[in-house]
Amino acid sequence: MPEHWVTDILGEPFESLTIPFGEDAEGPLIATLVRSLPPLTSRFTGPLRDVDVLYVHGWSDYFFQTELAQFWNNLGARFHALDLRKYGRSLRTGQTPGYITSLDEYDVDIGAALTAMGHAKHAANPRRLVLLGHSTGGLTLTLWAARHPGRAAALVLNSPWLELQLGAIGRQAIAPLVQVRARLDPLGTQPAVDLGFYTRAQTALGSLPDMDQRAVWRPDRGFPTHPGWLMAILEGHRRIAAGVDVGCPALVMLSTRSSNPLIWAPEMISADSVLVVDDIAKAATRIGSRVSVDRIARGIHDLFLSAPEPRADAYAALRAWLTRGALGRV
Template sequence: MGEFAEDTVDGEWRPDILGDGFEYTTLHFEDDDEGPVSATLVRFRPDSGGGTASTTTQGRVRAVLYLHGWSDYFYHRRLAEYWHEQGVHFFALDLRRFGRSLRKWTTPGFITDLTEYDEDLTTAKRRIHDDLKALLGDEADVELVGMAHSTGGLVMSLFAARHPETFAALILNSPWLEFYGSTPLRNTVGSLLTPLARRNPRQLVKLPEVDHYWRSLSREADGEWDLHPVWRPRLAFPIRAGWLLAILNGHAQVSKGLNIQTPILALYSERSKLGLSFVPEMMAADSVLDVDVNLKRVLSLGNNVTVVRIADGMHDLLSSSSDVREGAYAAITRWSQGYLR
């Protein structure tokens, strides 16, 4: 793929940028004030090797739907392979205006209400069910597990609270559940943003621009990942007033309690290393979130929350060094053996 992915027609799957076994399809929605709107569903369906995704002993078909974070897209080939080895079908969603769903006329990542993503997630769920029934037969009973990273963890948690029938469980990788610092700071920033966001939701919010998280990920710097230069830029997408207010409103909802009834696994790094300049310590710590602040909020998600701290983990635990990320996968396996057996 070039700078932007090509649209598919309804029902069509095309080879994906990740190579063998990966395909994508476009989810089309109604136009907005910028033009056509779409999200992109990616599936992993290897021809052979590594295990077999199948039905459970009670005839259910288990699948995982993965959701990326801010200024991000799905690039974790190892994650798809991991779930395939567990006998689970794997799908990932690039939300509207992110990754494979970016188009030249769109404002990257822009949204004014996180409920807009309900259409993306609901449509993805329906497409997954249709896809697996076509593969395995109409009698297949599809059980969907949600998995999400960072801002995607906030989006998926709020969606799960509004649509409790969607996911059988949630696995959250460094979910962003609270603003930096404290609730009073969030309230103050929200009060200042509200009139600006109403007047001009696309107004840029001037914040320090840093590249240290990109540096920790990209093979072009200190990381080990091949990142698409447009879909995962060196500097994050510009922050706009309407988007930031939507995030703050989401944090406020979490702070009041979401009462999610399904089991939740929340994985965080053991520590944060925040700053405006890159330092080597950021390769073994969360350089994006204040972990302690978010840990105080995570139990607001529901009554069945398991928290695991990963030593030397970066913000995206599954993009950390190989031994660290395999430790995160081991934690997911242990939890899944109890809750997803």
Template sequence: MTSDDDDAAAPAPGWVPDVLGPGYEQRTLPLPADDAGPAVATLVRRLPVAEDPDLGLDVLYVHGWSDYFFQTELADFWGSQGARFFALDLRRYGRSLRPGQIPGFVTDLTTYDADVAAARAAMAEDVPPDRPRRLVLMGHSTGGLTLSLWAARHPGEATALVLNSPWLELQTREVGRAVLEPMVQADARLNPAHRLPVVDRGFYTRVVSDAYGGEWHYDLTWRPEHGFRVTSGWLAAVLTGQARLARGLDVRVPALVLLSTRSALLPRWDPSMSRADVALDVEGVARRAADVGRHVTIVRIEDALHDVVLSPAPVRRTAYEAMAQWLAGTVTLGHAAVATARAPHPHGSAPARPRLPDVPERHGRR
């Protein structure tokens, strides 16, 4: 026999407590099998859901390569904006990785359409059918590329894109892509599961993980020190996606791109890596970002890391302020406040200050 309090605290059907602890639940999403066999995705949600019903805003976050969702402060930020927050561990990543599977292995980024569709179906279950919802897609690194391509293939489905250091261009830019792609594609056709040599020297883990002096605590099984080994099939899929983007996607919803002001793509450790993107060529990405769509805002943040919201506290505070201001001036203004925008107050009242979560100087969930 359970009390009313126990019933209120119990997860809804299909949802179970998440590894992040109180305030988070996860749900396993069965998926159709792909070329690599059976797979599932995992949807994580932040609780309690304290949304602004006038906004009707849902955020779906997708991680990058060798990654999974653990950025609880990011979820708190979106909660402070009145949004419902969900994060998706894609097939063969993080919570979705099963024994015997090759981590992250797919041969086409469109495969993730099924993951996103399953997530959106689960997100919609608790919403009355007469209540409209607006979707903000947020992707980091490869997740940013994946969601940009998804938005282009599904016009009208998303309200906005937020891209956190998206991998929109190869580190060697167009010339390197032109040289590398034919070789990778040939290898992928012969043996898509071929694992390529490790190129991650662990510098990014060194600046982020609290196991190596960084600030953030996460599972090194799901996000290993040197990353998972890349397969030729997966790399071919990324190169195909980048080539498609280079021809122009024409995404017609507002997009915000957050990037560091500099890269540190060095063969040996250097202290400058703790204040730069050690994974991407941010100049190349910034130039390519304009090809995402018609309404792209690029914000370059001094001393930001590859995952901007894992940067030191003063840096990520700047990032959250930029996100809140952009949200207020595009997504929120374009919907809930449109009447106010069309009929300004006669005395020129200033808009409300964007809401922001507290950003501690040190942060991590153990």
């Protein structure tokens, strides 16, 4: 069946491809791949003209970061973003948003996206693959790269969720309780963990898109969480803590500081109000042998949605890492 790309909701030059791949108890499962191609000049002369980028979003999120795509396009790379099953463009009525019981299940979504990009497992492709993940997407892609050595030329992680906010000791303490609930009541309710302050900070910065779908695809207080999903996350964190090898150069980008997520404060527009960034920096040392960590002053959780100056610093840091040899001279 031929691929059918259509103009995406973001408008030109963005196109999207709906990829069905089965169903579960809640109905059909699909992933949605969004792409933007570099302008003609960059396509032939850009320093990354042989690079394909695959971006995966975080929890309670979807792809809308057009400036991020433009950054890669201007360097000659083809940019692709994946809305995973039950997220964003792939979320269907009656589905539990973001729900998964193992992060390994996303191998199907990622594999389908890579096939559409021309990077099927055994396909010969002279183009290099760069994986780019934010938050939970960073955790997902880190584990995927470790299970699929040699597939990616580089891994870029934007505030990846590599460790629970309670730290390793807290994670180990709650894991047995979560495991019991995940077995007995996987879709049960849990206390709200998102009080809406991260969205408030992004709104204050003017970082969020004005889209009709935002309230459903990216609610201010995030999706409700469930024991089955939390167990999948804890298992991912356990694997990271035990050590993995992504098998390629990796850049982990983080804010220089975290803020208290439970009380609104003006500093939330210049700090990570979601993760404990120092714990993530430590966890980053356990994902491979060629890992660089870059800390961005006054960056928020999604560094590329920060205020103009730290946002520019984040792009400069990424470009500098590429220049130092991860993908050749830029």
